[in-house]
Amino acid sequence: MGSLNQESVLAVLRTVKDAELKRDIVSLNFVRSLEIDGTTVRFKLVLNTPASPSKKRLEQAAREAVLSIPGVEAVEIRLESEIPQARIAEGKQTVPGISNIVAVSSGKGGVGKSTVAVNLAIALAQYGAKVGLLDTDVYGPNVPIMVGVNAEPAVRGQKLLPHEVHGIKVMSLGFLNRGDKPVIWRGPMLHTAVRQFLYDVEWGVLDYLIVDMPPGTGDAQLSLAQLVPVQGAVLVTTPQEVALGDVRKAYNMFEQVHIPVLGIVENMSYFICPACSERHQIFGTGGGADLAKGYNSKLLGQVPLSIDVREGGDIGIPIVVGAPDSPQAEAFKQIAQNVATQLGLLTLGGVGLPVIDMSDNRGDRFAV
Numbered sequence: 001m002g003s004l005n006q007e008s009v010l011a012v013l014r015t016v017k018d019a020e021l022k023r024d025i026v027s028l029n030f031v032r033s034l035e036i037d038g039t040t041v042r043f044k045l046v047l048n049t050p051a052s053p054s055k056k057r058l059e060q061a062a063r064e065a066v067l068s069i070p071g072v073e074a075v076e077i078r079l080e081s082e083i084p085q086a087r088i089a090e091g092k093q094t095v096p097g098i099s100n101i102v103a104v105s106s107g108k109g110g111v112g113k114s115t116v117a118v119n120l121a122i123a124l125a126q127y128g129a130k131v132g133l134l135d136t137d138v139y140g141p142n143v144p145i146m147v148g149v150n151a152e153p154a155v156r157g158q159k160l161l162p163h164e165v166h167g168i169k170v171m172s173l174g175f176l177n178r179g180d181k182p183v184i185w186r187g188p189m190l191h192t193a194v195r196q197f198l199y200d201v202e203w204g205v206l207d208y209l210i211v212d213m214p215p216g217t218g219d220a221q222l223s224l225a226q227l228v229p230v231q232g233a234v235l236v237t238t239p240q241e242v243a244l245g246d247v248r249k250a251y252n253m254f255e256q257v258h259i260p261v262l263g264i265v266e267n268m269s270y271f272i273c274p275a276c277s278e279r280h281q282i283f284g285t286g287g288g289a290d291l292a293k294g295y296n297s298k299l300l301g302q303v304p305l306s307i308d309v310r311e312g313g314d315i316g317i318p319i320v321v322g323a324p325d326s327p328q329a330e331a332f333k334q335i336a337q338n339v340a341t342q343l344g345l346l347t348l349g350g351v352g353l354p355v356i357d358m359s360d361n362r363g364d365r366f367a368v
């Protein structure tokens, strides 16, 4: 190795690659404020998300690389993160202050969208991101119960204030229509409400806004997907064939509106018997992985079927808050890391993104 100067330090740091983003940390602009102070090298490592799965490994690899330069005795690294504004489909309006909007969707009801949306949002916040959660499920907004808040939002000036709970900001149609009275939402009403939830809610600055979508792939969902300037979608499925079939429909829906699918979450994937600790594959295995592979997409994570997950939802203390070290919470954290990584890839220009060829009729291409 050569002498100790900015160039020689950058040269060794160029050999440190982010395995997920498949680029080196210098070209990713992660290395900032590089200083050489005698035999000490000091710099910031500014990652593109605080939920990076590579955080520790990159810091260590960077430290070792710089220590290999003759004359370096100490390396001081400050780990930070800066979440960039994601790209958005042409012609769509962004929501000021919100860097990334992620829709959590599925073709089928009851597969755990809201559970995933809530735990994903909180897990991202636990990593240090600024996160909002918007419940657009007009048919049965479950988010208020799941986060344990059921009060009308306050109004400041012309804006609604989201509730702040478990470290995230939350808005739900359920906060406005409390009680059991069903609302018949006609298309335009729904549009107005959702538009208001995007633009007339005081979200402030958000790194991620997670949007819990209503079930199904009908017109209402399609226009909602079009209305919300979403950067990427997370599809939730259970490993049953019927749910997988529905997820294909959801996949097609997002393609129609040019929203990239960040990946698939397999929920209720397996059951860990509380008595014998054995893992039971109630709905079979590998469905989500096969589906992801079929679409050249990513399996973002597998969440076990667990009484604690359901109870957490029922009492308003999501599992990532109530039992943050449990395997179930670990599954949601992994999903959060993967979602953040996929969004990062998207922002970097689509390196490694699922490439979906729409030129032929794909309907029967998959043997899932």
Ligand SMILES: Nc1ncnc2c1ncn2[C@@H]1O[C@H](COP(=O)(O)OP(=O)(O)OP(=O)(O)O)[C@@H](O)[C@H]1O
Pocket: 106, 108, 109, 110, 111, 112, 113, 114, 115, 116, 137, 140, 142, 214, 215, 267, 268, 269, 303, 304, 305, 306, 307, 309, 310, 311, 313, 314
């Ligand atoms: N991994 C899990 N283990 C146990 N129960 C779960 C799990 N995931 C979700 N549930 C439970 O299943 C039920 C449905 O979940 P959830 O409301 O999240 O689904 P959904 O897809 O949002 O439903 P909908 O289509 O009605 O909006 C809830 O009672 C929830 O607590």
Ligand SMILES: [Mg+2]
Pocket: 113, 114, 115, 137, 140, 142, 212
């Ligand atoms: Mg729901």
